[in-house]
Amino acid sequence: xxxxxxxxxxxxxxxxxxxxxxxxxxxxxxxxxxxxxxxxxxxxxxxxxxxxxxxxxxxxxxxxxxxxxxxxxxxxxxxxxxxxxxxxxxxxxxxxxxxxxxxxxxxxxxxxxx
Amino acid sequence: xxxxxxxxxxxxxxxxxxxxxxxxxxxxxxxxxxxxxxxxxxxxxxxxxxxxxxxxxxxxxxxxxxxxxxxxxxxxxxxxxxxxxxxxxxxxxxxxxxxxxxxxxxxxxxxxxxxxxxxxxxxxxxxxxxxxxxxxxxxxxxxxxxxxxxxxxxxxxxxxxxxxxxxxxxxxxxxxxxxxxxxxxxxxxxxxxxxxxxxxxxxxxxxxxxxxxxxxxxxxxxxxxxxxxxxxxxxxxxxxxxxxxxxxxxxxxxxxxxxxxxxxxxxxxxxxxxxxxxxxxxxxxxxxxxxxxxxxxxxxxxxxxxxxxxxxxxxxxxxxxxxxxxxxxxxxxxxxxxxxxxx
Numbered sequence: 001x002x003x004x005x006x007x008x009x010x011x012x013x014x015x016x017x018x019x020x021x022x023x024x025x026x027x028x029x030x031x032x033x034x035x036x037x038x039x040x041x042x043x044x045x046x047x048x049x050x051x052x053x054x055x056x057x058x059x060x061x062x063x064x065x066x067x068x069x070x071x072x073x074x075x076x077x078x079x080x081x082x083x084x085x086x087x088x089x090x091x092x093x094x095x096x097x098x099x100x101x102x103x104x105x106x107x108x109x110x111x112x113x114x
Numbered sequence: 115x116x117x118x119x120x121x122x123x124x125x126x127x128x129x130x131x132x133x134x135x136x137x138x139x140x141x142x143x144x145x146x147x148x149x150x151x152x153x154x155x156x157x158x159x160x161x162x163x164x165x166x167x168x169x170x171x172x173x174x175x176x177x178x179x180x181x182x183x184x185x186x187x188x189x190x191x192x193x194x195x196x197x198x199x200x201x202x203x204x205x206x207x208x209x210x211x212x213x214x215x216x217x218x219x220x221x222x223x224x225x226x227x228x229x230x231x232x233x234x235x236x237x238x239x240x241x242x243x244x245x246x247x248x249x250x251x252x253x254x255x256x257x258x259x260x261x262x263x264x265x266x267x268x269x270x271x272x273x274x275x276x277x278x279x280x281x282x283x284x285x286x287x288x289x290x291x292x293x294x295x296x297x298x299x300x301x302x303x304x305x306x307x308x309x310x311x312x313x314x315x316x317x318x319x320x321x322x323x324x325x326x327x328x329x330x331x332x333x334x335x336x337x338x339x340x341x342x343x344x345x346x347x348x349x350x351x352x353x354x355x356x357x358x359x360x361x362x363x364x365x366x367x368x369x370x371x372x373x374x375x376x377x378x379x380x381x382x383x384x385x386x387x388x389x390x391x392x393x394x395x396x397x398x399x400x401x402x403x404x405x406x407x408x409x410x411x412x413x414x415x416x417x418x419x420x421x422x423x424x425x426x427x428x429x430x431x432x433x434x435x436x437x438x439x440x441x442x443x444x445x446x447x448x449x450x451x452x453x454x455x456x457x
Contacts, residue, residue, distance in 0.1 A: 017226035
């Protein structure tokens with residue numbers, strides 16, 4: 001598994017600081033919460049609500065960085081810092097890329113969770 | 115050695131962040147509570163007491179900047195230490211937080227070792243501030259402590275209308291000579307307890323304690339509706355409490371305690387005098403000198419309470435006074451109108 005999906009160094013550090021058992025629970029919470037953030041991004045984009053869009057991207061970025069999901073975090077960060085485009089096609093392709101990154105991160109985290 | 119447990123409030127709109135931060139705080143031996151946005155956090159802060167706030171910035175309803183602004187504007191929450199934890203990027207948001215009074219800024223994801231150090235440092239600073247405030251409260255009056263907290267410290271005074279009361283124990287020096295010092299301290303402490311009791315209920319503020327003497331202000335640092343009446347009521351109450359205490363002393367075959375009280379009303383200059391390093395809140399002016407002279411004159415006049423004309427005129431008809439005429443007081447060029455209040 002490539003390291004940029006989940007950076008094993010960051011992940012190990014998190015486990016050392018918070019305990020492996022707790023991190024497994026935390027992954028569970030992230031997997032419950034993240035789909036809601038993706039839905040929120042889509043809905044905010046559709047309504048042209050820049051604040052909500054930025055906030056959802058910001059949250060996703062922070063969580064991704066917590067687990068060492070480097071690529072997902074980088075993509076979410078791009079969304080946070082790029083002004084919400086009026087071009088729905090462009091938003092659609094960006095969010096599709098984000099979905100793919102999330103799916104990869106979620107799969108790896110599920111394995112790591114044990 | 116384990117650090118004492120502190121109560122921390124974690125404010126974050128993201129559940130994963132809240133859980134992880136709570137976990138970090140628990141592992142440091144502290145007790146975490148959580149709020150999901152600024153509005154909820156402020157409600158909790160006003161309801162319960164916390165030692166430290168861990169604050170996210172980007173939140174719906176009320177963001178971290180708004181929380182910092184509200185805390186700064188609230189005297190009861192102004193001193194709560196705040197550590198901002200955020201993944202907001204850019205120096206300007208960090209600067210803005212610090213300017214709004216945040217103690218520290220930790221970027222997310224939060225490093226557990228760094229968090230421990232920052233929490234420890236913040237709690238230690240808070241502990242020192244609390245001790246400092248306690249010292250101010252003990253050695254200054256509550257009113258002066260409040261005035262200092264509200265307006266800060268600045269040397270210099272402002273002119274206010276106030277009533278000044280001086281009181282001391284008659285024959286204190288000979289009492290000191292005739293009994294062991296331990297006993298004198300005990301008598302003094304009883305005397306102060308009684309005097310503070312009499313003064314406190316009337317709105318007076320004990321400004322100075324010098325040996326067996328007290329200087330009490332009515333109307334400074336905080337204004338008082340009827341200073342002269344309050345001061346005279348306090349003086350009457352002081353005599354009544356001392357009379358009661360003397361019954362106890364008589365039962366123990368001890369000589370009675372006698373006090374004299376002088377009261378004057380007028381303009382005084384109130385404020386902080388001293389140096390930047392060491393200062394005291396006090397009142398100065400003719401009114402203060404006059405009250406002190408009247409107190410001294412109680413011995414000569416053989417009266418318990420003497421007041422000046424300004425105080426007498428401000429009293430209601432309910433308080434009888436006896437005119438003693440013009441008296442030439444020490445240090446005063448002209449004769450001063452003096453009244454006695456019977457006790």
